[in-house]
Amino acid sequence: MLKIENLNFSYSKHEVLKEINLNLECGKIYGLLGQNGVGKTTLLKIMSGLLKPKSGVCNVLGYNPFKREPGFLQELFFIPEDFVGPDIEVNKYASLRGAFYPNYDGFKFSKLLTDFEVDGRSKFTKLSFGQQKKAIIAFALSTNTKLVLMDEPSNGLDIPSKSQLRRIISQASTDESCIVISTHQVRDLENLIDPIIILDTNDVLVNASVEEISSKLKFEFRDTPDKEALYCEPTLGGYLTVNRNETEVESKVNIETLFNTVLMNKKTIKQIFKK
């Protein structure tokens, strides 16, 4: 569905992405993680054709995104982190913009708006940041495009909306579509994002399903610290540790702990996840 090969990108002299290789498949909800400034948003913008790579290949559904051909644009939706809507009614916006997406479903849009408790008769300019964001997420998932890219979708959402968001995204995912969510708020989306991609400036450190991660790494809670562990972090009443999983038994993958483990052991992790 999406293939990136030896991709390079820089903002004038500032190199952001170096020799990135990445393969994304249909039917998955990817979580794109990485420290500030490694280029998560840049990567999403390249995938959606908003930025042109300096060199390398980015192929989405057989298209070169930067050519911005209609056949490509009608199968893609990109939700930026800071969406600000125009001065028109939400419903009006959806029906106007929906016309560009052959699989747009107006009923689904009304239902999702109701789930999110957003009034479609209000103008975007009368809505709060979080409400505008919910409106655009509802619209994005009603276009039924093959690829949906979301940059920090849970930012700005209130507490009840976050579990709504998980439900709505889970519901929207199909065997033919691919959803990529870039986020720092891993707790908001835990149990939803799978596979997990961890991006570094010049490398994709991990691109693996939760199943693969838990078969290769063991997440444990211990009473005493473990000096041999790949990662050990004091927590309430004990220590969270991560080791290689030498057994058949799987543990629960804690994404925050995974992220810290990967950053501290880049080389070892690459080796553990080598295919």
Add this chain to the structure above:
Amino acid sequence: MEFNEHKPIYLQIADNLCDKILGGEWQPEERIPSVRELGTLLGVNPNTIMRTYDHLQSLEVIFNKRGVGYFISKEAKDTIIAAQRNQFIQEELPKILKKMALLGINPSEVLI
């Protein structure tokens, strides 16, 4: 649904579904929610629910009628009880016995 810190999510969901069957909320030969329905309900990745259903299917707790959906097996309750008894005797009981020995509790003190 509240998830704890230790077991993989797909197994925690499986445990929860088994409890529904043991508690009688779900009856034998009844159709259960589809992978997508349950994923939406719990806000969990559909692939995780798929793993849960594969797991329960391999234990013969549920079965798949092609094109119709997943159903609870006739013998589901007995299968779950047998599996849970086994797990209790092999994993949980030794821990309890160890703790009792440590605290000097005699079985006759706690048996009613």
